[in-house]
Amino acid sequence: xxAMQHSxxxxxxxxxxxxxxxxxxxxDAVAEHPHxxxxxxxxxxxxxLPEITVQSVYTVLxxxxxxxxxRRFDPPGSAACYxxxxxxxxxxxxxxxxxxxxxxxxxxxxxxxLEAPAGLGxxxxxADVVFRGICRNCAAQNAGxxxxxxxx
Amino acid sequence: xxAMQHSxxxxxxxxxxxxxxxxxxxxDAVAEHPHxxxxxxxxxxxxxLPEITVQSVYTVLxxxxxxxxxRRFDPPGSAACYxxxxxxxxxxxxxxxxxxxxxxxxxxxxxxxLEAPAGLGxxxxxADVVFRGICRNCAAQNAGxxxxxxxx
DNA sequence: CTTTGTGCAAAGCCTTTGCACTCGC
DNA sequence: GCGAGTGCAAAGGCTTTGCACAAAG
Numbered sequence: 539x540x541a542m543q544h545s546x547x548x549x550x551x552x553x554x555x556x557x558x559x560x561x562x563x564x565x566d567a568v569a570e571h572p573h574x575x576x577x578x579x580x581x582x583x584x585x586x587l588p589e590i591t592v593q594s595v596y597t598v599l600x601x602x603x604x605x606x607x608x609r610r611f612d613p614p615g616s617a618a619c620y621x622x623x624x625x626x627x628x629x630x631x632x633x634x635x636x637x638x639x640x641x642x643x644x645x646x647x648x649x650x651x652l653e654a655p656a657g658l659g660x661x662x663x664x665a666d667v668v669f670r671g672i673c674r675n676c677a678a679q680n681a682g683x684x685x686x687x688x689x690x
Numbered sequence: 691x692x693a694m695q696h697s698x699x700x701x702x703x704x705x706x707x708x709x710x711x712x713x714x715x716x717x718d719a720v721a722e723h724p725h726x727x728x729x730x731x732x733x734x735x736x737x738x739l740p741e742i743t744v745q746s747v748y749t750v751l752x753x754x755x756x757x758x759x760x761r762r763f764d765p766p767g768s769a770a771c772y773x774x775x776x777x778x779x780x781x782x783x784x785x786x787x788x789x790x791x792x793x794x795x796x797x798x799x800x801x802x803x804l805e806a807p808a809g810l811g812x813x814x815x816x817a818d819v820v821f822r823g824i825c826r827n828c829a830a831q832n833a834g835x836x837x838x839x840x841x842x
Numbered sequence: 843c844t845t846t847g848t849g850c851a852a853a854g855c856c857t858t859t860g861c862a863c864t865c866g867c
Numbered sequence: 868g869c870g871a872g873t874g875c876a877a878a879g880g881c882t883t884t885g886c887a888c889a890a891a892g
Contacts, residue, residue, distance in 0.1 A: 556891050594848055614764040631812045660783045662823040671814040708866050746873055
């Protein structure tokens with residue numbers, strides 16, 4: 539269940555994609571730090587591949603997403619972020635204070651988690667859920683400083 | 691339940707906002723055609739207020755949203771859209787083919803529709819759900835033309 | 843060697859911001 | 868008249884696109 543299906547090179551080739559250092563580096567970076575925007579992914583990748591450009595990161599992210607090797611998630615109001623969990627249905631929780639994003643496993647298994655309302659006029663295939671609230675860290679921090687917390 | 695709380699001018703004043711033709715026009719436009727992007731709202735408003743600019747529409751939308759007179763919804767991958775239903779909890783269904791957005795009433799009432807998973811590490815306040823699928827129109831259309839439908 | 847992918851640069855789309863004029867109150 | 872709101876214009880952030888060089892198979 540937690541076993542990796544293939545190694546990245548194999549997975550890439552299975553999609554008819556060539557194996558490049560850039561793609562491997564992006565895949566590694568996203569796997570290790572999910573839910574990061576392209577800018578941050580570039581920063582991380584650039585530590586090992588200094589010549590890589592942000593545009594290439596965008597292109598790589600786009601291509602890998604198109605081939606289902608990555609999943610793109612658009613938090614309302616901020617830049618798109620990416621994750622390697624593409625094959626199991628899960629949702630996301632966003633801390634409204636610090637912006638951190640956590641995965642939320644789908645309790646009902648792989649199928650869409652929610653039964654769509656009856657009279658919808660639409661055949662529902664997927665239900666994406668975004669939970670918003672205050673994460674543990676921020677809650678603790680707020681409790682600490684009793685003063686009006688106005689995080690920037 | 692479907693009764694309008696106030697008239698728009700009253701509602702605006704209650705928020706400490708001045709009553710302008712632009713704001714009234716935007717409120718009317720959004721009320722009549724919800725889930726439209728700023729560009730479309732501007733087009734509609736401009737039919738009665740030809741001098742209004744897109745930037746003003748953006749500003750008005752921003753201000754009214756900040757005062758809870760409008761609610762902003764960001765469909766992944768497309769421009770933000772707006773609606774006047776701000777006080778009842780509801781969700782959205784997006785047709786992946788034509789992009790149309792429908793409201794989905796929340797079956798559990800006004801509170802967050804979903805119980806957040808237990809070990810989440812986050813105190814959930816809101817759950818926003820986006821259903822995606824094929825709407826009735828598009829389904830019928832697809833059934834009609836049996837050929838591979840590749841809508842642009 | 844052929845084809846795909848990258849670096850580089852530029853443009854695109856959606857949205858916000860700054861300032862002077864206008865209008866609501 | 869005072870202050871908030873609009874028109875106008877410009878910039879901003881995020882992302883995509885086009886083309887020549889480099890790398891993968």
